[in-house]
Amino acid sequence: MALHSAAKGKLISVIGDEDTCVGFLLGGVGEINKNRHSNFLVVDKNTAVSEIEDCFKRFIKRDDIDIILINQNIAEIIRHVIDSHNSPIPAVLEIPSKDHPYDASKDSILRRAKGMFNPDELL
Amino acid sequence: MSQIQSSEDLDRVCDVLDKLTLDSLLLIEEKVRLTLNAENAMCGGEAHLAKARYIMGQNSVSALQLPTENSAEFTASAKVYPNEDEKLFGEASYELHLTGTAEGQTVQDPVRWFGVLVPQNLHSARGMFRQALQWAVQTVNIQKQLRATMEKIVELNEVKTRILAK
Numbered sequence: 294m295a296l297h298s299a300a301k302g303k304l305i306s307v308i309g310d311e312d313t314c315v316g317f318l319l320g321g322v323g324e325i326n327k328n329r330h331s332n333f334l335v336v337d338k339n340t341a342v343s344e345i346e347d348c349f350k351r352f353i354k355r356d357d358i359d360i361i362l363i364n365q366n367i368a369e370i371i372r373h374v375i376d377s378h379n380s381p382i383p384a385v386l387e388i389p390s391k392d393h394p395y396d397a398s399k400d401s402i403l404r405r406a407k408g409m410f411n412p413d414e415l416l
Numbered sequence: 417m418s419q420i421q422s423s424e425d426l427d428r429v430c431d432v433l434d435k436l437t438l439d440s441l442l443l444i445e446e447k448v449r450l451t452l453n454a455e456n457a458m459c460g461g462e463a464h465l466a467k468a469r470y471i472m473g474q475n476s477v478s479a480l481q482l483p484t485e486n487s488a489e490f491t492a493s494a495k496v497y498p499n500e501d502e503k504l505f506g507e508a509s510y511e512l513h514l515t516g517t518a519e520g521q522t523v524q525d526p527v528r529w530f531g532v533l534v535p536q537n538l539h540s541a542r543g544m545f546r547q548a549l550q551w552a553v554q555t556v557n558i559q560k561q562l563r564a565t566m567e568k569i570v571e572l573n574e575v576k577t578r579i580l581a582k
Contacts, residue, residue, distance in 0.1 A: 312462050325483055325488070330485070386556050
């Protein structure tokens with residue numbers, strides 16, 4: 294408990310499909326702050342790519358968010374934005390979704406690590 | 417004399433590079449394992465959500481029940497805290513804490529968004545997603561270690577190139 298008093302807790306944000314967002318929000322990660330800004334985005338087939346990009350960029354800029362959970366299939370859509378985020382905070386974690394199982398070969402961090410051992414594969 | 421010194425430095429750098437490369441491979445394996453654990457927990461949670469939907473109706477467990485930006489302000493009950501006891505390359509790892517109260521404010525129970533009398537499956541789904549959250553936070557810790565290890569490898573490769581250029 295000493296841990297709590299020493300440091301302020303940071304948020305986990307979610308960008309995902311309906312089930313991912315409903316599930317993690319049930320788990321207690323959701324928050325609406327004083328400025329009426331939420332820390333989640335439900336992505337469906339009608340969500341514009343620019344909206345996802347803007348939301349991701351907004352989450353990166355917020356200093357109360359330390360982890361961004363994003364479905365891997367959505368991360369694929371905004372891969373260029375994710376790859377350009379080099380700061381360790383907030384950490385971006387690609388998670389699987391109901392319709393798209395986890396594929397390690399698409400993961401941004403693992404691709405970078407693989408590219409370090411074999412630079413030709415990064416091209 | 418300086419050539420002997422350079423060759424010793426090179427050996428030392430290569431040794432550390434070998435160890436870091438091995439570490440990064442182990443971290444990659446661990447990250448994939450933890451992500452698959454999170455996937456399993458999420459699958460379980462999604463199955464419970466589907467059962468709750470079957471009982472309550474299709475639109476009763478959906479994004480429509482989630483708070484919007486016009487909803488009242490509320491605080492997250494699941495937050496991450498830095499664990500200062502576990503540090504790697506100067507960075508603290510994260511620890512997930514689930515609380516009923518956060519910084520003096522009472523936290524709203526998210527199950528209430530879906531109604532007062534909700535099926536047990538919704539509670540089970542919450543449990544499974546909380547488990548997935550624990551796995552996700554552990555994965556983030558491993559990812560942080562992997563990133564730091566990769567940065568060290570890049571730095572040492574530059575040192576190695578400089579030594580070889582002498």
